[in-house]
Amino acid sequence: MNEVIHILLADDDEDDRLFFKDAFKEIKVKTVVHIVNDGVELMNHLLKEDITLPHILFLDLNMPRKSGIECLTEIKKIPHLKEIPISIYSTSASDEDIEETFVKGANVYIKKPSDFSTLKKILTQVITVNWQYHTSGLNRDTFLLSI
Amino acid sequence: MKLFLKFDLNTAYKKILQEQLDKHTSDYALVSFGEVDINDSVSSEQLKELYAQLSSYGFEVVESNKSILIQKIKDTIVEMIFMEDDLPATKISSYLANKLNHSYGYLANVFSEVTYTTIENFIILQRIERAKQLLITNQLTLTEIAWKLSYSSVAHLSTQFKNTTGLTPTVFQRIINKRRKVFGEGKTEEPDAE
Numbered sequence: 001m002n003e004v005i006h007i008l009l010a011d012d013d014e015d016d017r018l019f020f021k022d023a024f025k026e027i028k029v030k031t032v033v034h035i036v037n038d039g040v041e042l043m044n045h046l047l048k049e050d051i052t053l054p055h056i057l058f059l060d061l062n063m064p065r066k067s068g069i070e071c072l073t074e075i076k077k078i079p080h081l082k083e084i085p086i087s088i089y090s091t092s093a094s095d096e097d098i099e100e101t102f103v104k105g106a107n108v109y110i111k112k113p114s115d116f117s118t119l120k121k122i123l124t125q126v127i128t129v130n131w132q133y134h135t136s137g138l139n140r141d142t143f144l145l146s147i
Numbered sequence: 148m149k150l151f152l153k154f155d156l157n158t159a160y161k162k163i164l165q166e167q168l169d170k171h172t173s174d175y176a177l178v179s180f181g182e183v184d185i186n187d188s189v190s191s192e193q194l195k196e197l198y199a200q201l202s203s204y205g206f207e208v209v210e211s212n213k214s215i216l217i218q219k220i221k222d223t224i225v226e227m228i229f230m231e232d233d234l235p236a237t238k239i240s241s242y243l244a245n246k247l248n249h250s251y252g253y254l255a256n257v258f259s260e261v262t263y264t265t266i267e268n269f270i271i272l273q274r275i276e277r278a279k280q281l282l283i284t285n286q287l288t289l290t291e292i293a294w295k296l297s298y299s300s301v302a303h304l305s306t307q308f309k310n311t312t313g314l315t316p317t318v319f320q321r322i323i324n325k326r327r328k329v330f331g332e333g334k335t336e337e338p339d340a341e
Binding site for chain 2: 003028029076099102103104105109124127128129131132134135136137138139142144145146147
């Protein structure tokens with residue numbers, strides 16, 4: 001249970017990536033954070049053999065080359081990847097966006113906060129709840145969290 | 148006749164562990180020499196049995212007392228919320244303390260230390276989980292669900308639902324229904340309440 005949690009982030013914004021990485025350095029859950037810069041890189045990474053699949057994937061929606069929605073849809077069609085919990089991590093959070101991504105299979109929707117302490121709080125919550133779904137026999141298919 | 152044996156300790160170790168683990172769960176990983184990660188929610192009874200079988204091969208499980216206790220806490224909570232139709236009138240904290248023979252303070256500390264979350268949060272998560280299940284599988288109204296799960300009012304359930312999931316029960320229900328259409332009916336399975 002005290003094991004390391006593997007996290008994957010796909011985000012094309014450099015500031016957001018740094019912000020995200022720093023937040024994980026400061027929260028007390030042990031994590032390994034792997035980052036890719038856009039959707040194409042993400043899919044290439046996930047389809048490599050011999051990678052450790054992440055316990056959760058954080059996915060930005062607006063990325064060049066391949067959008068978050070496209071990645072989400074692709075991942076849900078790939079048998080060995082479709083069980084990875086997916087958290088949308090986006091600057092926009094319209095009710096329509098949230099509902100659409102949930103319907104397409106996302107589990108979590110995070111609206112990127114502007115301050116660092118809120119981000120740490122949100123990420124801690126997402127990681128611990130996700131971990132409960134991972135270890136306590138909860139139903140993944142109805143795991144939805146908008147935050 | 149004398150036999151002179153050469154053997155690979157690592158292979159023997161793996162083989163024995165796998166054979167014993169396979170009897171109880173398929174959801175495990177041999178992390179490194181001397182460390183096993185059991186992913187699924189194996190019951191504390193099964194764990195006990197597993198340890199007994201392993202000890203006959205000279206294996207001893209160390210550093211697991213806390214994990215066993217955590218598992219018992221979780222089992223007890225889930226049992227209270229999922230198995231019983233009407234929740235007992237006693238407070239969960241005293242129920243846990245009685246059943247597990249530890250003070251609630253001690254249980255709460257161990258739980259937070261290992262899971263990074265509190266027993267209270269875990270209970271809320273499980274109750275909302277049960278509410279979700281009732282919302283999508285039964286034709287119960289929110290009022291009936293609130294009553295069934297011993298919430299003081301529908302408003303209390305709705306608020307806790309919203310705080311836990313970020314969604315109202317109505318939006319949640321709509322999303323799950325739409326999702327079933329996208330992924331086909333078989334997608335949403337019964338949750339296992341182990």
